[in-house]
Amino acid sequence: MLFNSYIFIFAFLPCTFFVYFGLCKFDRFVWAKVWLVLASLFFYAYWDWKYVPLLVFSILFNYGISQFIISAKEKSKRKLYFLIGLIGNIALLCYFKYMDFFIGNFNALFDLHIDLLGIIIPLGISFFTITQIAYLVDCYEKIAVDRDFVNYALFVTYFPHLLAGPILHHKDMMKQFSDKSKGIINYENIVKGLFYFFIGLFKKVVIADQFGEWANIGYAQLSDGNLLNFFEAWTTVYAYAFQLYFDFSGYCDMALGASLMFNIKIPINFNSPFKATGMIDFWKRWHITLTNFITAYIYTPMLRSLGNITFNKAMACVLISFLIAGLWHGAGWNFIIYGLLHGIGLVVNHFWQKKTKIKMPKVLAWFITFHYVILTWIFFRAENLEIAKRMFESIVGEGGVVLPKVAEKYLSFDHIQFGGTFLELQLGFWDFGYFAFAFAICFFCKNSHEIVTKKLDTLKFLLFLVIITLASLLSVNKTTQFLYFNF
Amino acid sequence: MTREERLNMLNELFSTVLERDISLSEDDDNLAIQGWDSLAHLLIISLIEEKFGVKFALGEQQEMYKISTILDLIEEKISE
Numbered sequence: 346m347l348f349n350s351y352i353f354i355f356a357f358l359p360c361t362f363f364v365y366f367g368l369c370k371f372d373r374f375v376w377a378k379v380w381l382v383l384a385s386l387f388f389y390a391y392w393d394w395k396y397v398p399l400l401v402f403s404i405l406f407n408y409g410i411s412q413f414i415i416s417a418k419e420k421s422k423r424k425l426y427f428l429i430g431l432i433g434n435i436a437l438l439c440y441f442k443y444m445d446f447f448i449g450n451f452n453a454l455f456d457l458h459i460d461l462l463g464i465i466i467p468l469g470i471s472f473f474t475i476t477q478i479a480y481l482v483d484c485y486e487k488i489a490v491d492r493d494f495v496n497y498a499l500f501v502t503y504f505p506h507l508l509a510g511p512i513l514h515h516k517d518m519m520k521q522f523s524d525k526s527k528g529i530i531n532y533e534n535i536v537k538g539l540f541y542f543f544i545g546l547f548k549k550v551v552i553a554d555q556f557g558e559w560a561n562i563g564y565a566q567l568s569d570g571n572l573l574n575f576f577e578a579w580t581t582v583y584a585y586a587f588q589l590y591f592d593f594s595g596y597c598d599m600a601l602g603a604s605l606m607f608n609i610k611i612p613i614n615f616n617s618p619f620k621a622t623g624m625i626d627f628w629k630r631w632h633i634t635l636t637n638f639i640t641a642y643i644y645t646p647m648l649r650s651l652g653n654i655t656f657n658k659a660m661a662c663v664l665i666s667f668l669i670a671g672l673w674h675g676a677g678w679n680f681i682i683y684g685l686l687h688g689i690g691l692v693v694n695h696f697w698q699k700k701t702k703i704k705m706p707k708v709l710a711w712f713i714t715f716h717y718v719i720l721t722w723i724f725f726r727a728e729n730l731e732i733a734k735r736m737f738e739s740i741v742g743e744g745g746v747v748l749p750k751v752a753e754k755y756l757s758f759d760h761i762q763f764g765g766t767f768l769e770l771q772l773g774f775w776d777f778g779y780f781a782f783a784f785a786i787c788f789f790c791k792n793s794h795e796i797v798t799k800k801l802d803t804l805k806f807l808l809f810l811v812i813i814t815l816a817s818l819l820s821v822n823k824t825t826q827f828l829y830f831n832f
Numbered sequence: 833m834t835r836e837e838r839l840n841m842l843n844e845l846f847s848t849v850l851e852r853d854i855s856l857s858e859d860d861d862n863l864a865i866q867g868w869d870s871l872a873h874l875l876i877i878s879l880i881e882e883k884f885g886v887k888f889a890l891g892e893q894q895e896m897y898k899i900s901t902i903l904d905l906i907e908e909k910i911s912e
Contacts, residue, residue, distance in 0.1 A: 479891065486889035516891070625869050629862075640870045641894035648874060659871045695871065 346391035348542075348599040349549050349821055357388065361504075362606060369528030377528060378495050381607075385504035389468070396467040404501050406433060407477040408494060411484040415492070427485040431478060438474045442466050446676035468830060469508045471673060473501055479642055480515050491519035505604040509596055509829035511614035512634040518609075527608040534605050537797050540810055541602025544793050546817040548595030549827070552783060553588050554820075559776075560585035564726060567735045572744030579740060585726050586719040587783045589828055590619060593632070596827045598793050613794055618718075619787040622710040624690040625698075627718060639666050660695060664688035674725070679733055683724040690717055835903055838884075842902065845879045858900040873897070886910065 346353050361384040368377035390397045410430035417423040439447075445461045452459055480500075483489040491497075500518050501507075521527060563573055563581025573581060597615040604611045618630035628636045644666040651658045664685070671684015697705070720740075727733035738744065800806070833841075839856060846854040850867045862868040868876075877893055880886070880902070886909040888896070896902045 483889065483891040486891060488889045488891050514891070514894070516895075637894050640873075641890050644870060645874060645890055645893060654871075654875060654878065656871070659874070663870075695869070698867070698869075 346388045347826065348596070348603065349546055349827075351821060352391075354546075354818070354821070357384070358603065358606075360384075365607065366528065366530050369525075374525055374528055375495060378499050378522060381504075382495065382498045382502050385499075385502040385507055388504040389502070389507060392468050399467055399470075400473065400502065403434075403437065403473060403477065404498055406430075407481065407501075408497050411481055411489065412492075414481065414484045415487075415489070423485060427481060430481045434474050434478050434481075438470060440464070441470055443676045472510050472512060473507065475638060475673070476512055477501060479512070479638060482642055483515065489515060491515070491523065493519070493523070496522045503604075503609075505600040505609075506611060509600075509827055510632075510634055511597065511600065511612050512638050513611060517612075521609050529608075531608050533801070534608050536801055538602045538605035539814075540797060540801070540806075541598045541605060541793055543602075543810065543814040543817055544796075545595040545598030545600075545602060546821070547813040548591040548598065550595075550817050550820040552786075553591035553595055555779060556584045556588035556591070556783070560588050560726065564728075564732065564736075567732045567739070568728065570735075572735055573739040574745040574747040575739070575742040576747060577739070578736060578744065582719055582723065582736070582740060583780060585722060587780070587787075589722060589725070590787065591783070592828045596829060615792075616794065617787070617792045619715060620711070621714050621718075622707050623698075623714055624687070624694040624717070627714055628687075628691070635670065639670050643669060656695075656699065660692045663691050663695070667691065678730055679724040679727055682730075682733075683721055686721045686724070690721075835907070838903055838906055839899070841883060842880070842899065845876055845883065849875045849879065856899050858903065859898075861898040868897075880906065884910065 346357060348354075361381070364380055365377050365384075368374075368380055386397055386400070389400060407430060410426055410433070413426040414423055414430065417426055441464055444464055448459050448461055451457065480489060480497075496519050497515075499522055500513065500515055503513070503518075506513055560581055563577060563584065566573055566577075572578075594615050597613075601611055601613070612634055614633050616630040616633065618627055621627035621630050644662050647665065648654060648659055648662040651662075665688075667688030668681060668684045671680045671682070671687065674680045674683065697703075723736045724733050727736060839858070843854055843856050846856060846865070846868075849872050850865070854865065856865075862873070873893070873896070877888060877896065881888060884906055886906060888905065888909075892905060896905060
């Protein structure tokens with residue numbers, strides 16, 4: 346089920362909400378949580394009920410193996426069960442996500458023609474797998490305390506985060522699930538929750554999806570084997586940048602908001618990443634819970650296993666960690682390159698900070714960071730390396746330099762051509778205003794977390810909430826998926 | 833050792849890793865302190881483990897981005 350659908354907003358959410366709090370009111374606290382688990386499974390099943398058994402199997406397998414880990418008397422046994430759990434999860438992910446990628450590469454390497462399996466990636470598998478891997482690590486290290494099965498099932502299936510994160514940490518979540526005081530309706534949380542939800546919806550359906558249309562046109566042209574002209578190429582690059590930004594920001598807000606209505610706080614996953622003035626800063630703002638997971642469960646053990654910690658070893662670990670992060674996003678060489686580029690960007694940032702004493706002006710640092718990131722996103726968006734290559738050729742002008750027709754009145758030089766931007770679509774003055782509008786929001790406005798800490802009982806806030814709610818509800822006609830569902 | 837003495841110890845450790853004089857307060861976190869990135873975090877934790885004679889699980893290390901949390905965890909470990 347999608348957050349941005351009428352069925353979610355007007356049927357699923359209110360129904361789940363009222364039954365949950367109804368059960369809490371009658372002191373049926375455990376039943377309320379069971380209800381949430383069932384509702385979450387229904388939410389998942391709405392996409393494809395055939396994959397619910399997989400999700401259930403994953404939960405039972407991990408809960409079971411964690412029980413073995415915790416009750417093991419000897420360290421060697423504990424390690425064995427942990428490794429079984431870890432390998433089991435990775436194997437599941439490999440089969441459903443990477444099998445065809447492996448086969449494809451195998452074929453290319455050995456000149457074979459093994460048929461691809463055509464496996465469909467179950468929604469959210471990347472997320473619920475790594476969430477549970479983190480849980481197994483914590484069981485192995487003896488810091489997983491809450492062993493209640495309903496809490497565990499809820500922790501994994503909880504619908505606000507099930508499909509695309511944030512990656513939750515069990516310690517914080519189990520504590521909240523066990524807190525009976527959370528079963529009382531809290532009107533402040535509902536108002537904040539609605540605010541987050543509708544501002545997220547607005548970002549998704551009014552902003553992201555519009556940019557998505559333009560980005561799709563540009564990339565479709567590349568798919569057809571053509572290049573884009575210079576202006577079209579950059580328009581596409583910026584369009585996709587704003588699409589991905591507002592899509593993910595919107596999703597994170599909606600997840601947070603939906604959860605807050607149930608008095609459950611999930612972590613902030615997005616914090617104005619386009620304001621970042623360096624790659625390190627960027628990853629502290631973009632997909633924050635993923636950065637935390639990679640740092641805690643991949644980077645740290647990797648670096649510690651290499652003996653005494655040196656700067657160079659740390660940099661190698663950053664590179665490898667981000668290669669893995671890239672691959673986690675998708676089974677393709679474009680994602681591996683994406684990860685590698687981010688790893689390199691981070692290493693350069695670390696080097697600059699530690700090894701040079703040169704202070705870069707903030708505006709320049711921001712400019713470089715922003716453009717580096719959106720250029721790496723070409724690999725994120727392009728379906729394969731061939732298309733990415735065409736985009737890079739286009740952005741340096743190999744497809745010609747043609748400025749939009751609308752600018753002809755204002756500029757005229759001998760050698761500049763003027764024509765339509767994108768053959769089917771003549772982007773006009775107001776369309777470019779959309780870019781300016783999006784730009785202004787990303788760089789100058791307070792983000793949702795900053796707004797929500799202010800006074801909420803003002804007329805200004807209420808009016809703002811009503812406007813974005815109406816605007817977003819009116820635009821929820823074309824149901825488009827969130828981009829992060831692909832991972 | 834009192835909590836304040838531990839905080840002073842942390843000042844020393846942070847100052848060593850970040851190569852400048854640091855005076856911490858309980859509310860400080862990795863967003864407030866310049867240079868407290870993933871590498872610094874690891875080095876700081878290694879020093880804390882050494883100086884206080886404790887060990888932190890990976891899951892605990894990812895919570896230690898706030899000074900008050902670090903102090904709470906140290907206290908917890910020492911009293912175990």
